[in-house]
Structures are given as C-alpha cells and as structure tokens.
Amino acid sequence: MPDVTKTVPEAAAEDAAVAAAGGALPEPSKPEKTRSLWGDAWQDLRRSWIFLVSAALILLLLTITFFPGWFTGANPTSGDLAKHFLQKPKLGNFFSADWLGYDQQGRSVYARVIYGARASIAVGFGTTVAVTVVGGLVGMIAGYFGGIVDSILSRLTDVFFGIPFLLGTMVFLTSFQNRTTWVVIGALSFFGWTQIARVMRGAVITTKQADYVHAAKALGASTPRIMFRHILPNTLAPVIVVATISLGIYISAEATLSYLGLGLNGVSWGNDISDGGNQIRVAQWIMLYPSIMLIVTVLAFIMLGEAVRNALDPKMR
Amino acid sequence: MGRYVARRLLQMIPVFIGTTLLIFLMVYALPGDPVRGLFGDKGGSPQVIAQLRHQYGLDQPILVQYWHYMKNMILHGDFGTQIASGRPVTDVLGDAFPVTLRLAGLSFLIEMVFGIALGIVAGLRAGRVTDNAILLFTLLLISVPVFVLGYILKVIFAFDLNWLPPNVNDPTNYNEMLMPAIVLATASLAYVTRLTRTSIAENLRADYIRTAIAKGLPKRRVVGVHLMRNSLIPVVTYLGTDIGALMGGAVVTEGLFNIQGIGGTIYQSIVRREGTTLVGLVTILVLVYLLANLLVDLLYAVLDPRIRYA
Secondary structure, eight states: OOSTTSSHHHHHHHHHHHHHHHHHSOOOOOTTOOOOHHHHHHHHHHTOHHHHHHHHHHHHHHHHHHOGGGTOOSOTTOOOGGGOTTSOOOTTSTTSTTTTOBOTTSOBHHHHHHHHHHHHHHHHHHHHHHHHHHHHHHHHHHHHHOHHHHHHHHHHHHHHHHSOHHHHHHHHHHTOSSOOHHHHHHHHHHHHHHHHHHHHHHHHHHHTTSHHHHHHHHTTOOHHHIIIIIIHHHHHHHHHHHHHHHHHHHHHHHHHHHHTTOSOSSSOHHHHHHHHHTTTTTOTHHHHHHHHHHHHHHHHHHHHHHHHHHHHOGGGO | OHHHHHHHHHHHHHHHHHHHHHHHHHHHHSSSOHHHHTTTTTOOOHHHHHHHHHHTTTTSOHHHHHHHHHHHHHHHOOOOBOTTTOOBHHHHHHHHHHHHHHHHHHHHHHHHHHHHHHHHHHHHTTTSHHHHHHHHHHHHHHHSOHHHHHHHHIIIIIIISOOSOSSOSOTTOHHHHHHHHHHHHHHHHHHHHHHHHHHHHHHTTSHHHHHHHHTTOOHHHIIIIIIHHHHHHHHHHHHHHHHHHHHHTTHHHHHHTTOOSHHHHHHHHHHTTOHHHHHHHHHHHHHHHHHHHHHHHHHHHHHOTTOOOO
C-alpha cells in the first residue's frame, strides 16, 4: 500500500465501506422505479468516465498479462552484457527490445515491464479472491450467529488486525526460500482477510433484521439457504467495493515486498524497481518504466473501486 | 465512563495475548538460528552453542518460552535480549524510538495541515472542478507506492534541483527529515483529505448550517465554527489511529532514507532472524495501536456530546 504497513488500505476500505453500507440495505421499492440496485449501478457506471478509463486500462493490462508475446518478441530473462545499461534507451523505436533501454544485466526493460504484469495481476486477483472468500465466510458466520460465536471470531479478527500488515507479511515470507505466486498470495491473505470480515459482519447484522429474512425463517428455510440465498445478495455491495479498492492495494503491497527483497522470485515490477534504485543516478529508466506501469495499474484498480462505490452508494445519486 | 474503560481494557487482554502469541509462533517457525549466526561459517563447538541456547532459553518448548517471555515483560518490563549485540531490547528501543517519533511527528503535522486544508477546499466546492481535481490528486497519491515516491522525490529534489539532502545522517536535522516525512505522510494525507471533504460536503446540507446562515452569521463564522466543529470529528478519529500506524509504518521509508528508527530495526531483525528483538518491537507497536484506539474512542465522546459511554 502505498506504505503498506499502515492501516492505509483499511482506512480506504473502511471509508468506502461506510459509504457503501447504505447500498446494502434492502431498497424500498418505488412504484415508478423497477430497476434493481445493480441495474441502477450499471446505468451509473456506463456514464462515468472514471469507470470507462479504468476499465479500458484494466482490459489492456489483462491482455498484457495473458498474451505478453503480442507486445514484445524479446525475452525478459535473457541478458546480453554487450547491451549493458550504459546504452541509452532509443525512445524512437516503439515496441522494440531497446525501446526503453536495458538494465544492469543487459535485459530489455520493455520486455521486463511487459512480463512483470503477470506477477502483479496474479497476486492482486488471487489475494482479493482468497480474502473475499475467507473474510466473507468469517464475517457471515460471526454476523449471522452472533453471541459467543461472534465474540470469538471478532476477537480473532482483532488479533490479526492488530499486527501491522506489512510487518506480518514480511515475517511470514521470510520463512520461505522459494517464494512462488501462491506463497505471496498466502502471506497477503493471511493478514488481509480481516477487512472484508469486518465489513461483511456489519452488513449481515443490518440485513438479518429485515422482514424477508424473518419470513424465510418462518417458512422453514435452512440456515445455509437463508445465509446464501437471502442475506448474501444484500451484503455484496459493500464487500465488492472494499474488494475492488484493495485489489490495487495488494498489487502495491506485492511490489513493496519485492522491493524489500521478500517478494516473488522472478520477473516482477517491484524487483526491477529495487534493482533500478541502485542505478538511480546513471540509468533512471531501469526503475522509471516499471514504476510508471505499477502506478498506472494500482491507479486503474483504485479508480475502478471509486467508480463502483459511487454507483452503489445511494447517497451519491 | 470508568466502567467503559475497564471493559475495553479487559477486552484488550485476549487480543494482546493472541497477537503476541501469533507473532511469537511465526518468528520461531522461521528457519535459521540466531545462536549459530553468532559464529559465522566455521561454527562454534556444540557445547558452547548448547550453553548459549540454554542461556537464552531457546532449548525449551515454544509455549514455555512464550510464558517466560510474557512473565518477564509484564513483571519486570524486560523485553528480552538482542542476541547479536547482547543488549537488552529496551535499550535498542530507547535508541530507535526518539528517531521514529520525530519522523512520525513531522509526518503527522504535514498530513494534518495539508490534508485538512485540501479537504475543506474540496468539500466547500463539492462537485465542481476544484473538488474533482483534488479527488483525482488524492487517488494518485494513494496509488504511488511509498518506495517509488521516495525515489521520485530523491531524483527531483535532491539530485536534479539540489534543494534537499537525499539521505538522513542526523535525525535531529529537520532539513534532512523533511523529505522522508513527506513520503511517509502522503498516503495518509490523501485519506485525511477525502475524509474531511466527505464530512464537510455532508454537513453543509445540515439544518443547523442553514439556520446559522439564516441568522445572518458571517460566512467565516459559519464555516470556521459551526461547520468545522462537527465535520472534524471523524477526521480526528482517523488521525488518532494513524499515529500508531505512522510509527510502525516506517519500515520502507526508514530504509529508503537511511533512518535508524524502529522500522529499520524491525527490518534488520527480520533479516537476521532475531526473534526476541522482533517480538519485543512488534509487541510495543501492538500496545501503541491498542491504546491509540482506546484513546480515540474516548476522545470521540469528548468531541461529540451526543455520545455517552455508560
């Protein structure tokens, strides 16, 4: 996160969640308006330039992630010391291997920027999915059952929340020599799920008092059915908002961990920025281009979260 | 009020135990051995190693170690010994703490002054161009990772313009501390701005503001007294919890600018597998965090008379 150790993502998401919490309530249906919350939100989104810009950027990033070969023919890991970094970038040669120059090992910075997207996107999406599933389940169970179950789960959430995020993931990752994508996702999720759990718990507590939930209970619906068919749809809005914003934050966290030398082994923007930092006075392009890609990627997801929040928050209408 | 504080303090106990236990287990699950690390490549004689392990209590089961550690900490205020240097952790902390406090204090000042100012400007012009520009600016600030921002500022202000020194050699020199403080403050600054803006924009529509304007009060008084007092409550809450976050959050910033504070010490103890130092420092950070949260909740009642804790 920007500075990941801080509760910054938490603050962002909480801010968002508070705003979106209104969206979680069952909407009173007005006779002239038959569109659902989601229909309304979609109408809003289609007209929002923030959404259009961020969606376009994210589509481009996903294309780069899945088809890096479409963008560059160069190999990101083969270095040629003859093309050492003292050979300056040839900014005129669009999309060729020497476009953005070479790094210390003579590897093409452009190829590394393109292939580095995979690590960021994989960690970002993987962590968000894991965190949403785990946090969502914990929050749902705590909020629905209340009482002693809630007390225990809430204290457990507090425990994980109390450990500074970056410090926790750093200690976790030190235990692994071979840090694959899965290990990094595991570390980030291990300390990241508390956010969603808290938001989910709050949303479930407000939703479970709704009349239609009592009606479902009276009709003899089973507990899982009430939880997932009746309560879940009305708690999704704030969770989706928090999840979208934190996706960007996790990408930033992955890069920060890589920068500290505790991230992924392999091609990653964070690793390249860290390497480039040592050459900052002679070859600024080594860290400049991965930094630009990283900032644009994080910005795209945070803007998407912002747009989704504006669309789902009835107060904004 | 007294009962509320007592209940909150009691609730803190399981969280405190859980957090320290979690960090303790994680630290001692790490591969590597700090005692072996003392001897370098040749290694010491097994007897000496065993004796040292015994001296530091590392030969006991982990839960026993945890029990002894907590007992010493609570009864004697003893946070253990840094194995590499043989110094008590409290000593190490005493060196690092003032440095981090200075950095965090400066950052706090920056985020408070600029965050609130930008938030007020945006909130009073909600929906207009200025507001949108400020919101976009805050999104950008949130998106730039700390280490990238640090490098960018270094290149611009230290190498190209020569306005500020690139690294910190003397933490009492505020000229040197300015850049790291700005870097540490940016993300929080963005949140303070957004929080202030939302709060101001919402309260502008409140009845009491309309009444104040209808009474014919000058605009300065309406905004400065009526609006501020009510709008800044959530901001103060956020700022309160952020103090703890700023202190623990300086790992990257301190490394980037060569500041020997808590963040730097924590990073070194992670890399050197120094369990005791790490557990001690994190424990203190957790305590700061828990107490800051409690204080903020109490402050909330002072600021907003409608809130009463029975």
